[in-house]
Amino acid sequence: xxxxxxxxxxxxxxxxxxxxxxxxxxxxxxxxxxxxxxxxxxxxxxxxxxxxxxxxxxxxxxxxxxxxxxxxxxxxxxxxxxxxxxxxxxxxxxxxxxxxxxxxxxxxxxxxxxxxxxxxxxxxxxxxxxxxxxxxxxxxxxxxxxxxxxxxxxxxxxxxxxxxxxxxxxxxxxxxxxxxxxxxxxxxxxxxxxxxxxxxxxxxxxxxxxxxxxxxxxxxxxxxxxxxxxxxxxxxxxxxxxxxxxxxxxxxxxxxxxxxxxxxxxxxxxxxxxxxxxxxxxxxxxxxxxxxxxxxxxxxxxxxxxxxxxxxxxxxxxxxxxxxxxxxxxxxxxxxxxxxxxxxxxxxxxxxxxxxxxxxxxxxxxxxxxxxxxxxxxxxxxxxxxxxxxxxxxxxxxxxxxxxxxxxxxxxxxxxxxxxxxxxxxxxxxxxxxxxxxxxxxxxxxxxxxxxxxxxxxxxxxxxxxxxxxxxxxxxxxxxxxxxxxxxxxxxxxxxxxxxxxxxxxxxxxxxxxxxxxxxxxxxxxxxxxxxxxxxxxxxxxxxxxxxxxxxxxxxxxxxxxxxxxxxxxxxxxxxxxxxxxxxxxxxxxxxxxxxxxxxxxxxxxxxxxxxxxxxxxxxxxxxxxxxxxxxxxxxxxxxxxxxxxxxxxxxxxxxxxxxxxxxxxxxxxxxxxxxxxxxxxxxxxxxxxxxxxxxxxxxxxxxxxxxxxxxxxxxxxxxxxxxxxxxxxxxxxxxxxxxxxxxxxxxxxxxxxxxxxxxxxxxxxxxxxxxxxxxxxxxxxxxxxxxxxxxxxxxxxxxxxxxxxxxxxxxxxxxxxxxxxxxxxxxxxxxxxxxxxxxxxxxxxxxxxxxxxxxxxxxxxxxxxxxxxxxxx
RNA sequence: GCCCGCGUGGUGGAACGGUAGACACUGGGGACUUAAAAUCCCUUGCCUCCGGGCGUGCCGGUUCGAUUCCGGCCGCGGGCACCA
Numbered sequence: 042x043x044x045x046x047x048x049x050x051x052x053x054x055x056x057x058x059x060x061x062x063x064x065x066x067x068x069x070x071x072x073x074x075x076x077x078x079x080x081x082x083x084x085x086x087x088x089x090x091x092x093x094x095x096x097x098x099x100x101x102x103x104x105x106x107x108x109x110x111x112x113x114x115x116x117x118x119x120x121x122x123x124x125x126x127x128x129x130x131x132x133x134x135x136x137x138x139x140x141x142x143x144x145x146x147x148x149x150x151x152x153x154x155x156x157x158x159x160x161x162x163x164x165x166x167x168x169x170x171x172x173x174x175x176x177x178x179x180x181x182x183x184x185x186x187x188x189x190x191x192x193x194x195x196x197x198x199x200x201x202x203x204x205x206x207x208x209x210x211x212x213x214x215x216x217x218x219x220x221x222x223x224x225x226x227x228x229x230x231x232x233x234x235x236x237x238x239x240x241x242x243x244x245x246x247x248x249x250x251x252x253x254x255x256x257x258x259x260x261x262x263x264x265x266x267x268x269x270x271x272x273x274x275x276x277x278x279x280x281x282x283x284x285x286x287x288x289x290x291x292x293x294x295x296x297x298x299x300x301x302x303x304x305x306x307x308x309x310x311x312x313x314x315x316x317x318x319x320x321x322x323x324x325x326x327x328x329x330x331x332x333x334x335x336x337x338x339x340x341x342x343x344x345x346x347x348x349x350x351x352x353x354x355x356x357x358x359x360x361x362x363x364x365x366x367x368x369x370x371x372x373x374x375x376x377x378x379x380x381x382x383x384x385x386x387x388x389x390x391x392x393x394x395x396x397x398x399x400x401x402x403x404x405x406x407x408x409x410x411x412x413x414x415x416x417x418x419x420x421x422x423x424x425x426x427x428x429x430x431x432x433x434x435x436x437x438x439x440x441x442x443x444x445x446x447x448x449x450x451x452x453x454x455x456x457x458x459x460x461x462x463x464x465x466x467x468x469x470x471x472x473x474x475x476x477x478x479x480x481x482x483x484x485x486x487x488x489x490x491x492x493x494x495x496x497x498x499x500x501x502x503x504x505x506x507x508x509x510x511x512x513x514x515x516x517x518x519x520x521x522x523x524x525x526x527x528x529x530x531x532x533x534x535x536x537x538x539x540x541x542x543x544x545x546x547x548x549x550x551x552x553x554x555x556x557x558x559x560x561x562x563x564x565x566x567x568x569x570x571x572x573x574x575x576x577x578x579x580x581x582x583x584x585x586x587x588x589x590x591x592x593x594x595x596x597x598x599x600x601x602x603x604x605x606x607x608x609x610x611x612x613x614x615x616x617x618x619x620x621x622x623x624x625x626x627x628x629x630x631x632x633x634x635x636x637x638x639x640x641x642x643x644x645x646x647x648x649x650x651x652x653x654x655x656x657x658x659x660x661x662x663x664x665x666x667x668x669x670x671x672x673x674x675x676x677x678x679x680x681x682x683x684x685x686x687x688x689x690x691x692x693x694x695x696x697x698x699x700x701x702x703x704x705x706x707x708x709x710x711x712x713x714x715x716x717x718x719x720x721x722x723x724x725x726x727x728x729x730x731x732x733x734x735x736x737x738x739x740x741x742x743x744x745x746x747x748x749x750x751x752x753x754x755x756x757x758x759x760x761x762x763x764x765x766x767x768x769x770x771x772x773x774x775x776x777x778x779x780x781x782x783x784x785x786x787x788x789x790x791x792x793x794x795x796x797x798x799x800x801x802x803x804x805x806x807x808x809x810x811x812x813x814x815x816x817x818x819x820x821x822x823x824x825x826x827x828x829x830x831x832x833x834x835x836x837x838x839x840x841x842x843x844x845x846x847x848x849x850x851x852x853x854x855x856x857x858x859x860x861x862x863x864x865x866x867x868x869x870x871x872x873x874x875x876x877x878x879x880x881x882x883x884x885x886x887x888x889x890x891x892x893x894x895x896x897x898x899x900x901x902x903x904x905x906x907x908x909x910x911x912x913x914x915x
Numbered sequence: 916g917c918c919c920g921c922g923u924g925g926u927g928g929a930a931c932g933g934u935a936g937a938c939a940c941u942g943g944g945g946a947c948u949u950a951a952a953a954u955c956c957c958u959u960g961c962c963u964c965c966g967g968g969c970g971u972g973c974c975g976g977u978u979c980g981a982u983u984c985c986g987g988c989c990g991c992g993g994g995c996a997c998c999a
Contacts, residue, residue, distance in 0.1 A: 201943040646925040787938035859934040
């Protein structure tokens with residue numbers, strides 16, 4: 042064999058690994074453990090380059106840790122419930138179950154050729170009854186522990202599809218499928234009490250040192266802790282006071298009205314007697330709640346006719362309005378308006394003729410507020426008017442603190458800490474999800490299903506030809522007996538949000554076949570996940586839910602004390618992007634072209650592209666004139682190249698990993714996605730880069746092949762090669778441990794170049810190449826095994842111990858010192874590593890280049906940084 | 916609006932405050948070939964009067980020395996947002 046053949050080689054080594062059970066995770070108390078996890082995929086049916094990058098990163102870490110003496114757990118599973126399966130059933134017929142398990146089989150078959158060091162014996166899908174049954178058991182435990190409750194909540198209701206929609210599924214106020222205007226409807230839903238842990242989920246972020254700062258910040262903002270004041274406003278009619286929440290009590294002097302939410306009980310109470318008000322509330326309910334719509338939506342209000350007394354200035358009354366901008370589920374659903382210091386309140390006041398009262402001025406400028414609200418930074422000092430709440434000249438921050446204390450001391454209000462975080466609503470009116478294991482009994486009310494009856498299985502005989510939840514209209518599935526009294530009862534037909542499924546799968550992997558949700562002994566050994574890797578798009582929801590779930594599982598006895606934070610270290614990787622090839626049709630609309638339909642190359646460093654069908658594809662055969670003509674054509678009717686775009690079917694810029702594996706092998710795909718770009722950043726897939734990666738791997742193989750037949754005795758350059766190898770061990774190790782795989786790759790390129798030029802003897806070269814095989818193993822394991830075997834390595838390189846650099850080889854005896862004159866590099870000298878500074882100075886001043894540059898000028902200062910640099914200041 | 920992050924050759928990117936551009940892609944030139952493929956070698960920041968000069972978004976500061984630290988701009992990207 043004179044050429045490296047990935048197809049046969051890769052299959053050969055995968056079989057060898059399987060036979061040896063190399064990647065089976067072993068609970069070995071004598072060894073330290075390491076748990077590597079990549080966010081598990083949704084079984085769409087096809088793997089994409091993003092998967093390849095994600096899993097290769099995890100694989101590099103897993104393989105390097107295994108070689109370094111850890112007992113490694115590196116599992117894989119499927120986040121298998123969710124709407125796409127139902128949509129497929131609706132569009133194409135068939136059953137969501139068949140679609141899903143078919144996709145899983147397809148994707149597994151696509152993943153296996155990648156040669157990932159995964160323990161496939163632990164694989165599961167969240168739609169397996171063995172999995173969701175355990176999830177139901179935990180749900181019941183959490184219900185009993187007070188972590189789950191039912192309440193009525195406003196939801197997005199699609200009247201045509203007859204289902205609740207998530208906010209993301211409401212587009213321009215319409216259902217994404219039905220295109221029907223979405224209604225706001227009040228429904229009774231199941232909730233997880235994540236807010237019980239709001240404070241802890243926030244404060245524990247500080248301990249997550251190995252999480253990206255960005256993600257911790259995003260979570261902190263999402264939880265959104267704020268300190269403020271709750272103030273009751275007494276009603277003039279003597280009814281119960283309206284309680285407002287504010288984070289700016291220092292502006293209370295400027296309060297000129299109260300605004301309550303359309304969903305506020307007071308608003309609802311008035312509805313019956315006030316047709317105009319009822320109409321207004323109906324309008325509010327119809328309102329679109331999407332972000333964009335709210336931005337545009339006008340701030341509307343209606344006067345209730347009620348009035349309250351100002352808590353401090355008792356003689357002063359404030360009108361009570363209903364405002365469409367007041368949210369019922371944040372604070373108390375009622376706010377006071379301070380038009381002088383809030384732009385929205387000012388607009389509202391101007392619109393409805395409400396007074397504008399200043400609470401403070403900027404020091405030295407007491408012009409009253411007119412068209413623009415005065416909203417200085419909280420750190421800026423302001424002059425409070427009339428010593429309201431005892432305030433004078435101070436910052437807003439200080440003013441807020443003092444006012445809270447003042448109100449509390451006067452008994453006019455209570456200090457309150459509020460969170461933006463809401464409880465997690467998990468009810469979904471869908472079929473393809475985990476059934477909520479409760480029954481509704483006329484006598485006993487809502488009763489959890491008996492654990493003996495778990496799993497509550499999804500029925501198979503369902504149809505999707507009618508909108509709505511098939512479980513709801515199933516003739517028999519709903520019928521059951523009450524676990525408490527034995528009477529006939531109805532099963533809950535809502536299923537759980539699929540985010541529940543992915544909130545504990547990491548724990549299930551530690552004991553995937555246990556008959557309880559977890560096995561505490563296994564969890565004690567394997568938890569927590571040491572390295573979690575996935576996309577930054579999950580920075581908030583999935584990761585926050587998982588952090589909550591770990592705590593809830595602890596409370597219900599399903600996880601040991603050590604596992605309150607499930608993921609010790611988190612890495613968020615960037616996307617794999619690809620150019621888009623775009624032209625325009627006669628109407629000027631963009632038309633996209635598949636990479637394989639486009640001939641793309643660089644002419645004098647300028648990228649150009651045209652449709653392959655238009656021309657002969659062989660550039661090399663073209664004359665200069667033809668090339669020039671081509672260039673002209675590209676300039677006049679160009680296919681525009683849009684770089685670094687997210688791969689998407691509609692833009693036709695998706696590169697299928699299967700095509701790459703077929704053409705070059707898995708190692709090439711793995712090598713490419715680890716090269717060049719830092720893992721946290723996006724990497725652009727280029728065909729030239731992929732080809733180059735394949736060429737490089739073939740080159741390494743060729744060099745190894747030559748070395749295997751080399752017989753040169755000990756020779757010049759042996760030591761140098763050893764030094765280079767030691768350097769590479771250090772660099773590659775550092776790269777992997779620091780999640781800078783691109784630097785590890787660069788170091789391996791450098792060693793290849795050194796080795797190919799080396800004049801060293803066969804023994805030294807063989808040793809260097811074997812070390813290289815070990816260092817290549819995490820990234821390109823098949824090639825590494827092949828080289829290892831070629832050079833008579835013992836056993837499998839995947840099971841060989843990670844090489845350690847000899848420290849003596851890492852330090853050079855002589856160093857090249859650059860000499861700067863006034864900070865600019867002018868010369869260099871070569872000196873023994875530990876030459877005393879005084880001696881270096883003498884050499885520097887005697888250097889002919891230095892003398893020439895000094896031109897006789899006196900040296901004012903001479904800085905010698907031993908082993909690094911010399912700077913001469915004149 | 917609020918909160919983050921990032922700006923380095925034609926491109927992706929390297930660089931404990933110490934030789935800016937490692938490594939790679941692209942491009943240019945050459946060798947070997949009847950020819951091609953494959954492979955190998957040289958070259959590739961800009962300007963240059965070939966001495967050197969200029970260069971890490973822009974302006975300033977700290978330092979013997981700044982891509983790196985500080986301040987202010989400009990540009991790009993991300994997250995959150997009727998949150999009271």
